[in-house]
Structures are given as structure tokens and as C-alpha cells.
Amino acid sequence: MTVRRSAEGRPDRALALLWRNHRPLAVKAKGRRPSLDVDEVVATGIRLADSDGLTAASMGGVAKELGVGTMTLYTYVPSKDELLELMVDQVLGERELPGPDQRPAGWRAQVALYADETRAMFRRHPWLSQVSPIRPPVGPGMLAGREYLLAVMSTLALSPRDINIAAVTVTSYVDSAASLAAESALIERTTGQSHDAWWTDRSELWETYFDVERHPAMTAVWNAGGFDAGPVDVAAESYQYGLERLLDGIEAKAGPAMT
Amino acid sequence: MTVRRSAEGRPDRALALLWRNHRPLAVKAKGRRPSLDVDEVVATGIRLADSDGLTAASMGGVAKELGVGTMTLYTYVPSKDELLELMVDQVLGERELPGPDQRPAGWRAQVALYADETRAMFRRHPWLSQVSPIRPPVGPGMLAGREYLLAVMSTLALSPRDINIAAVTVTSYVDSAASLAAESALIERTTGQSHDAWWTDRSELWETYFDVERHPAMTAVWNAGGFDAGPVDVAAESYQYGLERLLDGIEAKAGPAMT
DNA sequence: ATCAATTCTCGTAGGGTATACGAGAATTGA
DNA sequence: TCAATTCTCGTATACCCTACGAGAATTGAT
Numbered sequence: 001m002t003v004r005r006s007a008e009g010r011p012d013r014a015l016a017l018l019w020r021n022h023r024p025l026a027v028k029a030k031g032r033r034p035s036l037d038v039d040e041v042v043a044t045g046i047r048l049a050d051s052d053g054l055t056a057a058s059m060g061g062v063a064k065e066l067g068v069g070t071m072t073l074y075t076y077v078p079s080k081d082e083l084l085e086l087m088v089d090q091v092l093g094e095r096e097l098p099g100p101d102q103r104p105a106g107w108r109a110q111v112a113l114y115a116d117e118t119r120a121m122f123r124r125h126p127w128l129s130q131v132s133p134i135r136p137p138v139g140p141g142m143l144a145g146r147e148y149l150l151a152v153m154s155t156l157a158l159s160p161r162d163i164n165i166a167a168v169t170v171t172s173y174v175d176s177a178a179s180l181a182a183e184s185a186l187i188e189r190t191t192g193q194s195h196d197a198w199w200t201d202r203s204e205l206w207e208t209y210f211d212v213e214r215h216p217a218m219t220a221v222w223n224a225g226g227f228d229a230g231p232v233d234v235a236a237e238s239y240q241y242g243l244e245r246l247l248d249g250i251e252a253k254a255g256p257a258m259t
Numbered sequence: 260m261t262v263r264r265s266a267e268g269r270p271d272r273a274l275a276l277l278w279r280n281h282r283p284l285a286v287k288a289k290g291r292r293p294s295l296d297v298d299e300v301v302a303t304g305i306r307l308a309d310s311d312g313l314t315a316a317s318m319g320g321v322a323k324e325l326g327v328g329t330m331t332l333y334t335y336v337p338s339k340d341e342l343l344e345l346m347v348d349q350v351l352g353e354r355e356l357p358g359p360d361q362r363p364a365g366w367r368a369q370v371a372l373y374a375d376e377t378r379a380m381f382r383r384h385p386w387l388s389q390v391s392p393i394r395p396p397v398g399p400g401m402l403a404g405r406e407y408l409l410a411v412m413s414t415l416a417l418s419p420r421d422i423n424i425a426a427v428t429v430t431s432y433v434d435s436a437a438s439l440a441a442e443s444a445l446i447e448r449t450t451g452q453s454h455d456a457w458w459t460d461r462s463e464l465w466e467t468y469f470d471v472e473r474h475p476a477m478t479a480v481w482n483a484g485g486f487d488a489g490p491v492d493v494a495a496e497s498y499q500y501g502l503e504r505l506l507d508g509i510e511a512k513a514g515p516a517m518t
Numbered sequence: 519a520t521c522a523a524t525t526c527t528c529g530t531a532g533g534g535t536a537t538a539c540g541a542g543a544a545t546t547g548a
Numbered sequence: 549t550c551a552a553t554t555c556t557c558g559t560a561t562a563c564c565c566t567a568c569g570a571g572a573a574t575t576g577a578t
Contacts, residue, residue, distance in 0.1 A: 019468040059564085075525085079565085080564095164480055169497045180393065209278040245508025327556075522578100535564075543555085
């Protein structure tokens with residue numbers, strides 16, 4: 001399931017935090033000196049979530065890790081939700097998506113690069129799979145991803161609106177698949193149980209409950225060996241297969257790339 | 260974000276609960292009479308989650324609704340996680356996926372039926388979008404969905420393994436998209452803020468932070484009207500577009516349907 | 519040197535979650 | 549009548565976020 005981020009009251013404050021490195025901010029001279037800064041808080045949250053799961057990145061957990069009182073964090077971030085947004089945009093920005101001059105040749109290779117970077121990001125930060133992708137942080141990291149994919153789809157012979165539609169479609173597909181893969185790995189890690197072991201634990205299903213007559217198609221595929229282990233696991237193969245089919249379909253509809 | 264269901268200790272007990280209506284169970288005569296049954300508990304959890312969100316379906320919330328003490332529920336379900344699994348399989352089974360003799364003609368129409376039923380299910384039960392689809396409940400509702408899609412893909416000229424791969428691919432695509440759409444609607448409902456209003460709240464992004472030079476593709480699409488409101492919203496259009504392209508790709512690779 | 523203004527620090531308190539434990543109540547068959 | 553069985557549920561523990569407000573640190577002005 002996904003963590004819900006509630007509506008933050010002050011979008012301008014949220015934007016200022018997300019874009020905090022955009023312009024060098026004026027130095028403030030008055031008052032007690034801060035012992036931390038926002039980057040430190042965000043980095044600590046990410047580190048804890050990476051190693052011990054999203055629940056470890058609680059306000060209390062981050063504060064303890066930094067050696068300060070819990071409430072001290074509220075000087076730097078307005079709320080837990082906001083901290084999570086900052087963590088997400090930070091890791092979104094870690095993807096190395098090259099500018100116009102350094103991209104690989106061919107739009108499919110460019111899509112593949114986006115997919116690889118995104119999947120690597122989810123692998124490094126599996127807790128991302130527990131954060132809702134709806135209303136994402138509107139920060140530099142998110143915008144860089146959209147810029148890249150819009151640029152890629154712009155090389156196809158599509159109308160401006162269809163460029164946007166295609167970009168959203170590919171992003172959704174890749175991000176969803178990467179999220180599911182990361183979540184799967186995360187569950188294997190936290191439960192210490194592989195997917196195969198999980199299924200084996202449920203073998204009683206077939207012996208006791210499964211009704212062959214109610215499930216003729218499944219039975220036929222089973223008898224024909226369709227569920228046997230393949231060279232790679234089904235999820236990975238399904239992801240590749242689906243992405244290739246999706247790009248085939250887009251290309252067929254659009255005509256060849258322009259560059 | 261997604262709710263994590265932890266590893267349940269006793270898969271056999273979990274299976275027995277999921278398949279509780281498979282065979283009429285033997286009557287037990289001894290001991291105090293139960294005041295509830297599992298179906299009542301599950302139905303109450305679903306009703307509360309539908310109307311007040313997944314957090315309302317807490318053990319305390321369900322117990323209060325049923326007029327019993329919180330701990331009484333543990334007589335009927337072993338844990339909160341298990342209750343959630345039962346709720347999920349229950350609503351998965353609500354989809355009306357017709358048997359071999361009552362299916363529409365043509366595999367694409369059959370896929371569309373699955374997609375429509377699944378989207379309607381998510382619309383009725385938006386909290387489903389907050390439950391992880393990894394390691395789903397292995398119950399009658401989940402199996403009925405897989406049976407249906409395997410039957411559909413079996414009509415294409417695919418190898419047994421590719422039937423499975425294609426079925427998994429289509430399921431993942433449709434379920435993910437339906438989940439995102441439901442989550443989006445849920446957020447609009449709980450925050451009372453439309454997506455347009457959410458973006459308007461962040462218009463400062465464009466005025467203050469957005470750098471045209473760093474985002475040439477986005478700027479070009481913007482100037483060409485690619486982000487202007489269309490007849491339907493982008494998410495819905497992207498979903499339809501992507502599904503059609505995916506089915507195009509599958510069909511092109513497989514050859515025509517056999518029936 | 520003093521003091522007001524400003525800013526950061528963080529303890530306490532309150533309201534939420536799941537569930538282990540164990541005592542007590544209800545029911546049946548012997 | 550009583551032992552065995554099963555259901556009921558209050559209490560206690562251990563987490564979570566954050567509103568509030570008192571106190572500490574630092575600066576610039578006087």
C-alpha cells in the first residue's frame with residue numbers, strides 16, 4: 001500500500017523548500033545559529049529509509065540519528081509529509097538523464113536509458129514504492145524527468161498533445177513497473193522469504209482448494225508448461241515484453257522518428 | 260503509498276479463511292456461541308473503508324461498528340493484515356467476469372470487459388489503491404481474475420509461456436492504471452481539492468522557479484499548446500492510448516486470434 | 519556593557535494505531 | 549452438577565505525529 005501525503009497548507013513554502021538551491025538565499029544575521037540545515041535532515045531521512053525502511057524515517061528516528069530533540073526538526077521542515085516530499089524529489093534528481101547533446105542515438109535507446117535510471121533509483125531507494133506518485137513533489141528532480149521524456153517523444157512525428165500523452169504513458173508504465181519490482185524486492189528482504197518460498201508455503205491451494213473445472217484455462221496453461229520457470233522471472237520478462245509492445249504500438253501509430 | 264502486509268505466520272489458516280465457503284464446514288456444538296461470523300467482520304471492514312477510508316477500517320473501528328470489544332475480532336480473524344486480505348479477495352470476486360459461453364466476441368472486447376470491471380471495482384473501493392498488489396490474497400476472487408485473462412490470451416496464437424506473460428502484462432497495466440485513477444479520485448475527495456486547483460496553487464513554480472533554458476522540450480510543448488486542456492483529462496487519455504498501443508503490439512507479435 | 523529582538527531548541531501532553539495476556543462468561547455433554 | 553470448551557474484552561505496552569510554550573543563544577543598537 002501507499003503512503004498518503006495530505007494536503008500541505010502552504011504551497012509557496014513547499015516550493016521554496018523544494019527549490020531551495022535555485023538562488024543563493026540572503027544571509028540572515030540575527031538570532032540563534034541553526035545547528036543543522038535542510039539538506040542534512042533530508043539526507044538523514046533518505047539514509048534511514050534506505051537501510052531500515054520508510055518507517056525508520058520517522059521524525060523521532062531522524063532526530064535521534066542527528067542527535068537532536070524530535071521537535072527541533074520542525075525548525076527545518078514544516079511536517080513529516082513535507083520531509084517526505086523533499087526526500088522524493090532529492091532521489092528523483094539523482095537520475096542521470098543527459099542533456100540534448102549527450103543522449104544516445106534513437107528514441108528507443110533514450111527511453112531505455114530513462115527506464116534503466118528509474119529502475120536503478122527504485123533499487124537504491126525501495127521505499128519509493130511506498131510513496132504515492134499522485135501529486136508528486138513539484139521540484140527540480142521531478143521536472144528533470146519530465147523534461148527528458150518530453151524531449152524524447154518530441155523526436156517522433158506526433159502532435160504536441162500526443163507528445164505529452166505518449167510521455168505520460170511511458171512514464172506511467174516504466175515508473176509503475178519499477179515501483180512494483182522494487183516493492184517485490186523489498187518484501188523479499190523484509191520478510192526474508194523469496195517469492196518461490198511464498199508460493200511453496202501455499203501449495204495447499206492446489207491440493208485442497210483449487211477446482212480444475214472452474215479454471216480450465218489456467219489448468220490448460222499449467223499442463224502445457226506455461227507456468228514453468230523460465231530463464232528470467234515472469235515479472236521481469238513481462239516488464240520487458242510490455243514495454244517493447246508499447247513502444248511498437250507508439251511507433252506504428254506515429255510514423256518513424258524525425259531525427 | 261501502499262499498505263504493507265507483513266508475512267503471516269500460518270498460510271494454511273489464511274487459506275482456510277479465504278476459501279471458507281468452498282466446502283460446508285462441520286458444525287461444532289461445544290462452547291459458547293459466537294455472536295458474529297467472518298463474513299460480517301469482512302463486510303463491515305469494507306463498508307467502513309468505502310465510506311471513511313482505509314484508516315477507518317481499524318480493528319477498533321470495525322469492533323465499535325459491530326458493537327463489540329476490539330479484542331473480540333481476534334476470535335474471527337488472526338490479525339489486521341489477514342482481515343485486509345479477506346477484504347481484498349472479497350472485492351476482487353465482485354467483478355463480473357463471464358464464463359466461456361457468455362464472453363463478448365473478440366479478444367480485445369474481452370480485455371476491455373476485464374478492464375471495465377476492474378476499474379469499476381477500484382471506483383467502488385478506492386482504498387484498494389492503498390493495498391500492495393504484491394503477494395495478493397490467494398483466494399477465489401484473485402483466481403477468478405487470472406482465469407479470465409488467461410482464457411482471453413489463450414485465444415491468441417501464443418506459446419503457453421507467452422500466454423502467461425501476456426496475461427501478466429495486461430493485468431499489471433490495467434490494474435496499475437485503475438489503481439492510480441482510483442487514488443487520484445480518492446485524493447480529490449479527501450482533500451476537497453481538484454487537480455486543477457492543486458496545480459493553480461503551484462503557479463508560482465512557473466513565475467518564480469521554472470527555468471526555460473533548462474527545459475526546452477517542455478517549453479516547446481507548452482508553447483505549441485500540448486498542455487492545454489483536451490476533451491478528456493490527460494490521465495484517462497493516456498490510459499486508453501497506452502492500452503490500445505499495448506494490445507496493438509501484442510497482436511502484431513502474435514498473429515491474429517484463433518477463434 | 520546592557521538589553522530588546524530574533525531565532526533555534528526541545529520536553530510535555532494528547533490522540534491515534536495493533537495486539538499479548540489473562541480473567542471471566544456462556545454453553546454443552548457426561 | 550461439573551469439567552471442558554469456546555467466546556468476550558479490559559488493561560497494558562509501544563509506537564506514531566505535532567501543538568504549545570518556556571528557555572537558550574545570538575545579534576545590533578544604545
